Amino acid sequence: MAEPVSRRGLLALGTAGAGAMLLSGCDRLNGSPAFRSLLDGAQDAHRASQRLLGGGTLAPEFTTADLSPNFRANGSRTAADNIEWARHAATGFAQWQLRVDGLVLRPLDLSLERLRSLPQRTQVTRHDCVEGWSAIGQWTGPQLATILKAAGLLPAARYLVFHCADRFGGAAPYYESIDLMDGFHPQTILAHTMNGAPLAVEHGAPVRLRVERQLGYKQAKYVERIEARATLAGLHGGKGGFWEDRADYAWYAGI
């Protein structure tokens, strides 16, 4: 009669031991560069498969009936501690200009007026935070492709970097980057209008990026400069974005 009890006791002990080993083992693996590069490889496979299957397909668009009644503002709610931005904000961004430079034939300085005069795209899309929540909003602005064509990318250009006026949490300046595939995607726009009104300060006035097949941290707010680059190395933390550098979020945020 004692035998099964001790067997079960052994089994329970074994399970508890295995559980403890699993936890500490996972944490150790989590710190191992070799294992992390293996996990990164799986991440690359996700990007490759989405690019292969998706190509230039559009993100789902919704109707104004689907709009979030209250679109949650996240990240920086203002760039007011940037004196230059604050000065422009005080004058309704009348003198503000978006700089387009780097590996381009013709560097551009585009006023808000100029951005509004370009052909516009309006789209109702879903904004997905990496944390899990979603909000639906309507965005209007020129397609990034129009601006890139006007500036004329040099053949060496591989990435588009969006330099922002805000410093999240007072730390390093916010920035993000995308590749040319997303750069020339029809839904990739520089939104100056949200839900029919000028982009509010908390949502990144005067202009934020919308790159609709990726997560929220790619949707850079307070964009003041677009730089075409051959590589992301040597820029800030080198991982291509504020959260990529700071919290190790994936550069490709399609998942």
Place this chain on the structure above:
Amino acid sequence: MTEEPSPPEPLPSSPRGGERVRRHRLSTRLWHWTNLVAITIMLMSGLMIFNAHPRLYWGKFGANPDHAWLEVTDRAGRGELHFADHVFDTTGLIGVATDAHGVVQAQAFPGWITIPSTYSLADARLWHLAFAWVLACGLGAYLLWSLVNGHLRRDLHITRAEWSPRHILADVVDHARLRFPTGAAALRYNVLQKLAYCGVLFGLIPLAILTGLTMSPGFNAVAPFLLDLFGGRQSARSLHFIAALGLVLFVLVHLVMVVLAGPLNEVRSMITGWYRLPRERAANGPEETAHG
């Protein structure tokens, strides 16, 4: 895999209680343990991802200003689970719990059940999305292999007779009395087993995989119909969580059944494939003293 010693292949009707018989195919054993690893890591890393935003919604969108049907919060040092209109105090387990270093942590799921054990959404996503490949490719390969080798048709297919309410009821009664099949009958899955295994193979795991894919904005552009199928991204996220809960319940019941049915024999059969058939209850002559 190494070739195993080949004792005489048991005839379908011949084995009797006490005999050692081949029970689980290589494909089943390989998938079982691969899947154990994948599901465990998916669950634990998934709970960490949930910790980043411990609220669930129905519909196309859902964020803090919107109504959540389930929410975990910490309020004044107490952990609370809000479900529908009810509030449950879950301090110590969910919402607020003491970590391994004795520090009180305010997060939805405690560190002892998450990967990694301290808050990192980025690392949890790295694990979760990597092992998603193992889970999905493992399931796909297993289903294909099981189709080819006849496992689905012979062992998992629920026959018309088995679907009869009477048969199912009889099986429920047997389970309630803990009267498990003996002898050759123990080689076949009973109908509740088949329902549970098919529910996991064709229901819960595919639901978890598809709702997971539906949460990817990149994959939404590839397969927008999935959003319609699940009623929007936030509904998919809720269903993903429910599928995970379903899998946890399955594993709990599965473990209880393994322990009741003789854990060593059961676990051995899933490792080596060899199983000692339980002895018939109405044995010939005086009952033998069981040693197994």
